[in-house]
Structure formats: C-alpha cells, structure tokens
Amino acid sequence: MHMSIKIGIVGATGYTGVELLRLLAQHPEAEIITVTSRSTAGTTLSDYFPSLRGIYDHLIFQHPDQADLSKCDLVFFATPNGVAMHEAPLLLTQGIKVIDLSADYRIKDVAVWQKWYPFTHASPEWITKAVYGLAELNRTAITQAQLVANPGCYPTCVSLPLLPLLQQQCLIHDMPLIADCKSGVSGAGRKANTGNLFAECSDNFKAYGISGHRHLPEIRQTLNLLQPSSGNSLVFVPHLTPLIRGMHATIYIQVKEGCNPYQLIADYYQSSPFVDVMPAGSAPETRSVRGANLCRISIQPAPQNNTWIILSVIDNLVKGAAGQAVQNMNIMFGFDEKSGLNLIPLLP
Numbered sequence: 001m002h003m004s005i006k007i008g009i010v011g012a013t014g015y016t017g018v019e020l021l022r023l024l025a026q027h028p029e030a031e032i033i034t035v036t037s038r039s040t041a042g043t044t045l046s047d048y049f050p051s052l053r054g055i056y057d058h059l060i061f062q063h064p065d066q067a068d069l070s071k072c073d074l075v076f077f078a079t080p081n082g083v084a085m086h087e088a089p090l091l092l093t094q095g096i097k098v099i100d101l102s103a104d105y106r107i108k109d110v111a112v113w114q115k116w117y118p119f120t121h122a123s124p125e126w127i128t129k130a131v132y133g134l135a136e137l138n139r140t141a142i143t144q145a146q147l148v149a150n151p152g153c154y155p156t157c158v159s160l161p162l163l164p165l166l167q168q169q170c171l172i173h174d175m176p177l178i179a180d181c182k183s184g185v186s187g188a189g190r191k192a193n194t195g196n197l198f199a200e201c202s203d204n205f206k207a208y209g210i211s212g213h214r215h216l217p218e219i220r221q222t223l224n225l226l227q228p229s230s231g232n233s234l235v236f237v238p239h240l241t242p243l244i245r246g247m248h249a250t251i252y253i254q255v256k257e258g259c260n261p262y263q264l265i266a267d268y269y270q271s272s273p274f275v276d277v278m279p280a281g282s283a284p285e286t287r288s289v290r291g292a293n294l295c296r297i298s299i300q301p302a303p304q305n306n307t308w309i310i311l312s313v314i315d316n317l318v319k320g321a322a323g324q325a326v327q328n329m330n331i332m333f334g335f336d337e338k339s340g341l342n343l344i345p346l347l348p
C-alpha cells in the first residue's frame with residue numbers, strides 16, 4: 001500500500017488547475033483534499049468539470065478565504081501572478097510545501113521582478129528560499145525545497161535545449177541569440193479576454209510582446225546564471241498561434257569553434273525521462289507532445305559558419321506548467337520522478 005500526500009489546489013478551475021487534477025488523478029501517491037475557486041465556490045467539482053466525473057465526486061470548490069489548507073502536505077498555486085506572494089507564506093511557515101505555477105517567486109532580483117510585474121512584492125524574503133523548478137537544471141536543490149517556483153512555459157521551451165550549451169560556455173558572446181516562439185491560446189489562461197475569443201485568434205497569426213515580454217527576464221536569468229552575460233544577447237519574440245495547446249521555439253545560436261551542439265544536448269539528456277533529442281534533420285511537432293510531460297528537441301546546423309538551429313516543442317499546460325509541477329512534486333517528496341507522468345501524447 002502506498003502512503004499518499006494530501007494536496008490542495010488554489011485556483012483549480014483554471015487551465016493549469018484542471019490539468020493538475022487530470023494528472024494527479026492517476027498518481028498513486030496523491031490525494032487531493034481541497035480545491036479552491038472564488039467564482040464557483042460551493043459547486044461540486046465533477047459537475048463543473050464533467051471530464052472528471054467519477055474521479056473526484058467528493059470534492060466541492062471552496063472559496064480560498066474559507067478553505068482550510070492546513071491539513072495539506074503540499075499546496076499548488078495555479079493562480080494569476082500576485083496571489084501566491086500573499087497567500088503562500090502562511091502555509092510555508094506551517095511547514096506546508098508549496099509549488100507556485102505563477103511568476104511570483106521565479107525572479108531572484110526583486111527590483112527586476114517589480115519592473116515586469118505591476119505589484120510591490122509582498123514576500124520578498126521567500127524569493128531567496130524558493131528553488132526555480134526546472135528539474136533538468138535544479139534537481140538536487142528541488143529535493144530540499146519547501147517552495148518551488150515552477151517555470152513559465154516559454155522559459156521551459158527555450159531554456160531546456162540551451163542548458164547543456166551554456167554549461168559548456170558554448171555560445172559566442174555579442175552575437176544575437178534569437179528565440180522565435182509560438183504559443184497556443186491556452187497559454188493565456190481561461191479568464192475571459194477579447195483577444196482570446198474564437199473569432200479573434202482562430203485563423204489568425206501574430207506576434208505580441210515584441211518590445212518586452214515578462215518571460216524575457218526569466219529566460220535571461222537562467223542564461224546568465226550558466227554563461228555570464230549570455231542572456232543579454234537574447235532576442236525573444238513570442239507569437240500567438242491558433243492552437244489550443246502547444247508551444248514551439250525556433251532558436252538560432254552561434255557557437256564557438258569546435259562545439260557540437262547536437263552532441264552536447266544529446267549527451268546531457270541521454271537519461272532524462274522528459275526530454276527527447278530527436279534524430280538530426282527532424283522537425284518536432286507540437287502534436288507529438290500534446291498532453292504529455294515532454295520536450296522534444298531537434299538540432300541542426302545552418303549553412304552559415306557556426307550557426308545552428310534548435311527546434312523545441314512542449315505542451316504549454318504539461319511540461320510548460322502542470323506536468324512540470326507534478327515532476328517537481330515527485331522530486332520534493334522522493335517519489336519516482338515519472339509517477340503520474342507516464343503519458344502518451346494524444347494524436348490526432
């Protein structure tokens with residue numbers, strides 16, 4: 001018999017919240033005891049999400065102000081930016097572990113965070129204690145973490161293929177490092193927003209956040225940590241695609257003489273359960289990772305000297321959010337890292 005941990009999800013009606021519910025339903029060590037929502041407080045979860053009928057029939061959404069999270073071993077915050085920074089510290093001081101899917105604890109420099117997010121940080125003392133939850137970079141630190149700052153979707157998609165190159169100081173300084181990225185519409189969350197209406201974003205394609213997207217300082221932080229100043233050369237342009245799930249990054253890099261990016265990335269991820277380095281010449285598709293906690297990467301040389309093209313795909317809601325959060329939970333609690341995450345992508 002398995003020992004299970006008791007889990008609360010704050011913001012369980014959003015896209016990452018319902019994805020956590022889907023993934024944790026098949027996790028042998030997870031028992032969800034509390035789910036919160038302000039707008040649907042009092043509603044039975046399986047009435048609200050018929051996709052989960054028969055699985056969580058006992059759960060009723062509670063208003064976050066009334067929900068008792070003190071019996072939880074772990075609380076996920078699947079809430080907009082600016083919520084966890086107020087609510088998490090009380091739980092943390094009670095010894096409860098927290099995984100925050102928002103950006104509240106991701107940026108180590110609070111002044112930088114405040115420049116990009118329109119709040120004064122409510123609990124900066126927890127920023128230094130938070131571990132950035134990119135398991136492929138910080139696995140050891142995550143085992144000891146009480147608070148994990150789950151990475152953003154674009155930062156996951158862009159950083160994963162670059163980690164091995166940065167660790168080897170492989171990138172040429174002073175050359176632009178270009179990340180041309182595309183996201184499905186679920187990346188913007190479930191809240192109503194005109195720009196995300198079917199008639200606005202289906203059969204359409206556009207760039208956004210060109211002058212500066214919030215994920216830029218987050219990606220820069222990871223790059224600079226591993227290869228000083230490399231983040232400063234990052235050019236990051238996100239695009240909105242008419243997909244529901246999916247994220248694609250095309251990254252153009254310039255490497256130092258003698259560096260073989262394909263070999264370095266393939267070696268680094270040889271035994272990594274959630275990163276798949278594909279054969280040379282392949283073009284990973286977003287549908288090849290849909291619904292699964294996977295990043296698939298392809299690396300190929302460009303005709304120009306020392307220029308390489310990296311293609312990276314994830315499901316923004318899984319490896320880009322809820323799946324990565326469950327992966328972090330597994331590492332924090334000493335479970336098999338793959339527990340609950342043996343998912344096969346859904347096709348077509």
Ligand SMILES: NC(=O)c1ccc[n+]([C@@H]2O[C@H](COP(=O)([O-])OP(=O)(O)OC[C@H]3O[C@@H](n4cnc5c(N)ncnc54)[C@H](OP(=O)(O)O)[C@@H]3O)[C@@H](O)[C@H]2O)c1
Nearest residue numbers: 011012013014015016037038039078102187189190191321
């Ligand atoms: N969508 C993605 O692909 C993705 C990827 C990576 C990271 N993230 C991050 O993950 C977080 C959640 O994203 P999402 O896409 O799931 O958002 P969402 O679909 O808009 O859901 C937000 C959830 O939080 C609740 N909520 C909103 N304001 C709240 C407040 N002030 N206090 C307590 N609960 C509140 C909402 O329910 P009520 O309004 O009923 O309370 C809802 O359940 C965000 O910080 C987002 O940036 C999202």
